[in-house]
Amino acid sequence: xxxxxxxxxxxxxxRIEIPAEHAxxxxxxQMHTFRSxxxxxxxxxxxxxxxxxVYFAFRSPSAGLWVWTGIMVCMALLGVRASLHASRDQQxxxxxxxxxxxxxxxxxxxxxxxxxxxxxxxxxxxxxxxxAIVLWISSGMVTGAAYMLSTLPRAAIPFVATLVxxxxxxxxxxxxxxxxxxxxxxxxxxxxxxxRSMFWNYSNYVRSWLQQAKLAExxxxxxxxxxxxxxxxxxxxxAASDTLWEADARHRLIRPSExxxxxxxxxxxxxxxxxxxxxxxxxxxxxxxxxxxLHDALRVNxxxxxxxxxxxxxxxxxxxxxxAKPTFGDDGRFEGYRGVASDITDKYLAQKQVYHLAHxxxxxxVPKRDMLLKAINTAVSETKGTTSRFAVLAVxxxxxxxxxxxxxxxVGDAYLIEVADRLRDIIGPDDVVSRFGGDEFVILQRDxxxxxxxxxxxxxxxxxxxxxxxxDGTQAQSSVSIGVSIFPDHAAxxxxxxKYADQALLASKAAGxxxxxxxxxxxxxxxxxxxxxxxxxxxxxxxxELSLNFQPIVHAKSGRFGSFEALIRWHHPTRGSVxxxxxxxxxxxxxxxxxxxxxxIREALREAATWxxxxxxxxxxxxxxxxNRSLVATVAHALAQTGVDPKRVEFEITExxxxxxxEESLSTLHGLHSLGVSISLDDFGTGFSxxxxxxxxxxxxxxxxxxxxxxxxxxxxxxxxVRAVIGLASSLGMRTTAEGIxxxxxxxxxxxxxxxxxxxxxFGRPQLPGDLVxxxxxxxxxxxxxxxxxxxxxxxxxxPGAARMKRVV
Numbered sequence: 001x002x003x004x005x006x007x008x009x010x011x012x013x014x015r016i017e018i019p020a021e022h023a024x025x026x027x028x029x030q031m032h033t034f035r036s037x038x039x040x041x042x043x044x045x046x047x048x049x050x051x052x053x054v055y056f057a058f059r060s061p062s063a064g065l066w067v068w069t070g071i072m073v074c075m076a077l078l079g080v081r082a083s084l085h086a087s088r089d090q091q092x093x094x095x096x097x098x099x100x101x102x103x104x105x106x107x108x109x110x111x112x113x114x115x116x117x118x119x120x121x122x123x124x125x126x127x128x129x130x131x132a133i134v135l136w137i138s139s140g141m142v143t144g145a146a147y148m149l150s151t152l153p154r155a156a157i158p159f160v161a162t163l164v165x166x167x168x169x170x171x172x173x174x175x176x177x178x179x180x181x182x183x184x185x186x187x188x189x190x191x192x193x194x195x196r197s198m199f200w201n202y203s204n205y206v207r208s209w210l211q212q213a214k215l216a217e218x219x220x221x222x223x224x225x226x227x228x229x230x231x232x233x234x235x236x237x238x239a240a241s242d243t244l245w246e247a248d249a250r251h252r253l254i255r256p257s258e259x260x261x262x263x264x265x266x267x268x269x270x271x272x273x274x275x276x277x278x279x280x281x282x283x284x285x286x287x288x289x290x291x292x293x294l295h296d297a298l299r300v301n302x303x304x305x306x307x308x309x310x311x312x313x314x315x316x317x318x319x320x321x322x323x324a325k326p327t328f329g330d331d332g333r334f335e336g337y338r339g340v341a342s343d344i345t346d347k348y349l350a351q352k353q354v355y356h357l358a359h360x361x362x363x364x365x366v367p368k369r370d371m372l373l374k375a376i377n378t379a380v381s382e383t384k385g386t387t388s389r390f391a392v393l394a395v396x397x398x399x400x401x402x403x404x405x406x407x408x409x410x411v412g413d414a415y416l417i418e419v420a421d422r423l424r425d426i427i428g429p430d431d432v433v434s435r436f437g438g439d440e441f442v443i444l445q446r447d448x449x450x451x452x453x454x455x456x457x458x459x460x461x462x463x464x465x466x467x468x469x470x471x472d473g474t475q476a477q478s479s480v481s482i483g484v485s486i487f488p489d490h491a492a493x494x495x496x497x498x499k500y501a502d503q504a505l506l507a508s509k510a511a512g513x514x515x516x517x518x519x520x521x522x523x524x525x526x527x528x529x530x531x532x533x534x535x536x537x538x539x540x541x542x543x544x545e546l547s548l549n550f551q552p553i554v555h556a557k558s559g560r561f562g563s564f565e566a567l568i569r570w571h572h573p574t575r576g577s578v579x580x581x582x583x584x585x586x587x588x589x590x591x592x593x594x595x596x597x598x599x600x601i602r603e604a605l606r607e608a609a610t611w612x613x614x615x616x617x618x619x620x621x622x623x624x625x626x627x628n629r630s631l632v633a634t635v636a637h638a639l640a641q642t643g644v645d646p647k648r649v650e651f652e653i654t655e656x657x658x659x660x661x662x663e664e665s666l667s668t669l670h671g672l673h674s675l676g677v678s679i680s681l682d683d684f685g686t687g688f689s690x691x692x693x694x695x696x697x698x699x700x701x702x703x704x705x706x707x708x709x710x711x712x713x714x715x716x717x718x719x720x721x722v723r724a725v726i727g728l729a730s731s732l733g734m735r736t737t738a739e740g741i742x743x744x745x746x747x748x749x750x751x752x753x754x755x756x757x758x759x760x761x762x763f764g765r766p767q768l769p770g771d772l773v774x775x776x777x778x779x780x781x782x783x784x785x786x787x788x789x790x791x792x793x794x795x796x797x798x799x800p801g802a803a804r805m806k807r808v809v
Contacts, residue, residue, distance in 0.1 A: 042079035044144055045111065046072075048137045052118060059130060064121045068114075075114045078107070104155045108145075112159035115141055116166025123170030138167050139190065146194040153202050157195070164191045247324075247337040251276045251298050254336070263343070265313070276337075280320075281312040287319075294322070301326050301334045308348060319348040358663060361435040363413055364420035372434035375444050376494040380487065391454035393443040394483040394501040395423070395461060398513040400439035403476050408717070414471040415478075422464045426457070442501065451486060451518050458482045458516040479514035481505060490519050499589075534590045536572060537583055541599060546570055548603055549766035552777050553618065553737060553759045556751045561777050563616035563650070565759065566604040567766045568596070588624055597625045602638045605649065607769055609642040612779040618650045618680065626653055627664050632671035639675065646676030652703065654682045666697060673698050680737070684725060694732060702729045704755070706740025713745060726754050 049072040056065055115138070122134045142160050149156030164187060171183045243260045247253055256271035264271065264279065277298070282291055287310040297304045304324040311318040324339025359371050367375075379390050397403075397419065404412040416439065423433045423441060432444040445457055461480060468477040483504025485497045500519040508517040517523075540546050550564040570578045587593040601619060608617040625631055639646055651672060669679055678700035694702075704725055711718040722738070729736045738750045741760030750758060764777050772778035 046076045048141060052137055055133060056122060060125055068117050068121060071114050075111055105158060108155040109158035112162035116162045119167040119170035124173040138163060142194055146198040153198060156198055160194060242340050242342045244340055247276050249334055249336050279311060281310040284310040304339060318343060318345045364417050364435050366420050367432060367434045369434060369436050372432055372442055372444060373494055375432045379444065379446060380494060389448050389487055391445040391448045391484055391486045392497045392501045393445060393458060394505040395441040396481050396505055397439040398479045398481055400478060403478060407474055407476055411471050411474055411476055415469050415476050418469045419465060426460050426464055454484045454486060455516060458484060481508040481513050482516040483508050484518040530586055533583060534586050537586060537592060540570055541596060545572060550769060550772060551766040552764040553757050554763050556755055556758050563618055565618040566600060568600055588622060593622045593624045594628050597622055598634050601635060605638045605642040605644045609644050610780055612781055616648045616650060618652055620652045626668050631668055635672060636675055650678040650680055652680045652682040669697055699734060701735040701737060703737045703739055709738050709740045709746060723753055
């Protein structure tokens with residue numbers, strides 16, 4: 001251990017560190033003690049001085065003695081004055097700063113100096129008993145000061161030090177020899193013992209005070225906590241939605257509160273001894289499982305933890321959350337419950353709404369795909385070991401797009417709502433109807449004996465949905481096509497049942513619509529073709545059969561080809577060119593869309609890296625890609641690998657990408673946005689909740705569907721929709737792109753309406769990048785600009801897109 005002067009001094013004095021927050025108050029206590037003991041010290045000092053003066057006045061009178069007598073008289077007068085001042089100032093101890101101790105230290109030093117004169121004068125002239133009297137009284141003054149002033153060491157040290165110094169000088173004045181040296185050694189040891197004792201008393205004094213202060217603080221905290229707890233318990237039930245309750249060993253309420261009586265509309269007298277379970281509505285089907293949990297806990301006298309139960313009131317049903325701990329006596333016997341009941345009606349209803357939005361279609365309120373899949377899985381589990389069957393019916397509204405086009409999307413939405421209501425009325429109580437998107441519904445029909453039961457339900461559906469739907473004075477009418485698969489006749493897995501029902505639905509549509517088809521093996525012809533295509537598709541990527549074409553997107557005001565949309569193409573060695581409308585759905589159904597989609601992203605960004613830095617690229621995303629959590633990582637990696645500025649990249653998604661798993665899709669979109677890319681809503685206006693999507697998703701651009709552009713010049717309704725979409729996007733700070741432009745008049749009209757960007761065959765068909773460069777539609781990066789300018793100069797007649805844009809601008 002490292003020793004220094006401070007360490008040695010601390011060991012000798014036994015000093016204790018005083019927390020800063022207590023220092024002022026301890027000084028106040030020291031000063032208060034010092035003032036309280038001052039009269040007694042004055043008496044002792046005066047008495048001892050008088051003894052010596054009287055004794056030596058008769059034994060050895062001298063001028064020095066009379067001088068010292070005068071000094072001691074002055075000190076006594078000063079002491080009397082200080083004592084009177086202290087007696088008049090009888091106050092409780094209060095915090096004092098360090099400077100307040102200077103007067104006491106000075107007074108102590110003065111008195112010690114006065115007493116130091118005594119041994120200096122008397123020791124050299126005293127021998128025998130006279131010397132003993134001087135040493136006894138001087139030593140007694142040192143001991144008394146060390147004891148009486150131990151609570152104020154800073155005042156005691158000056159007194160002790162000066163008096164001991166005076167004694168040492170007196171000894172040295174009597175001569176220099178072995179007796180004097182021995183006397184000085186004894187005096188030094190005596191001084192150290194006195195100082196150590198003084199600081200030991202002081203340390204104990206401080207520790208005692210700090211302990212008392214700590215105990216007082218703890219007592220104060222305990223009192224405050226007790227007050228707070230009492231206040232909370234008193235105000236808890238009044239200020240909160242929670243209610244405290246107790247039950248006895250027979251699960252009957254005891255000591256019910258007034259608040260509990262008020263909230264249950266039952267008097268305290270009637271509540272007393274009422275069984276706990278009697279409060280809750282056992283007939284409420286939503287609370288059936290939770291009621292069972294309550295009974296299970298009561299049967300074993302176990303803990304009741306966050307059980308949500310319905311409470312029936314006169315005009316409504318409330319929901320209470322119950323929690324309680326069982327109580328036991330010293331002998332381990334169950335004595336009852338102590339718990340809390342919280343009114344969570346608002347929270348319960350809000351959670352119910354959130355759950356409904358996540359799992360039920362916002363338009364029709366029927367379950368979404370995930371709910372139906374769970375129901376099918378449950379049905380499969382329940383039929384294990386039995387001969388039970390169930391059917392899956394895929395229902396598609398024939399020519400629903402025509403209803404939207406003729407009557408508008410408001411009528412189309414209302415028509416879908418009515419279809420869902422009629423389906424709910426037709427199916428059995430244990431059956432489930434779900435909306436899979438657009439105009440397709442899927443029904444789980446339980447407990448069928450065979451295909452006849454499924455055909456009977458299909459016939460009832462056709463009859464019910466054939467009736468016209470009247471909406472605001474408008475009658476909309478259509479037929480339905482239905483495909484049926486049966487468990488376990490056709491498949492044992494839910495995904496296969498859905499697939500076969502969908503194949504049967506396709507066969508129904510191929511048969512002329514308004515028909516019902518049950519899945520049969522001969523329907524596998526088309527399925528076989530799709531399987532063959534799927535097989536070829538699995539080899540297409542490795543065989544370099546897939547490629548990307550790029551269609552220009554023109555900035556309406558400047559006429560600049562500022563962006564290009566990447567479009568996938570498949571050229572099969574034997575089939576030739578296969579349209580994306582054929583193979584993209586197969587990619588999605590076969591689960592290959594993520595792999596191919598990732599390739600599209602990487603390839604498109606690789607190509608964009610070679611373009612002029614002011615040229616943007618637009619990439620389409622499949623609904624399945626948007627719901628894939630790895631999409632954000634894929635895009636981030638591709639951006640880092642190619643070095644393309646994220647601001648140049650835009651991803652297009654359709655409303656169907658957000659139809660299911662809304663929360664997951666929203667999370668993915670936010671993740672993409674955080675990378676710095678833009679997000680565009682494609683085919684705007686063709687879905688069922690486009691406006692709501694603009695509110696909850698971070699879109700940067702809206703693409704107006706080609707169906708509106710085609711009839712914009714002949715239909716006032718379509719023109720109004722286009723105009724409204726452009727205005728809506730402008731007010732929301734979004735850009736707009738009109739797609740499917742094929743004539744100059746369309747381009748000119750859209751430019752006048754304020755559309756941001758234009759796209760269509762009029763400006764250029766999707767082509768390979770090299771062809772776009774040759775036609776002057778695409779500019780490569782500066783490193784290759786010279787070579788491309790030479791190519792453009794050698795083919796002056798190949799700039800149709802640019803020429804057409806000049807005429808528009």
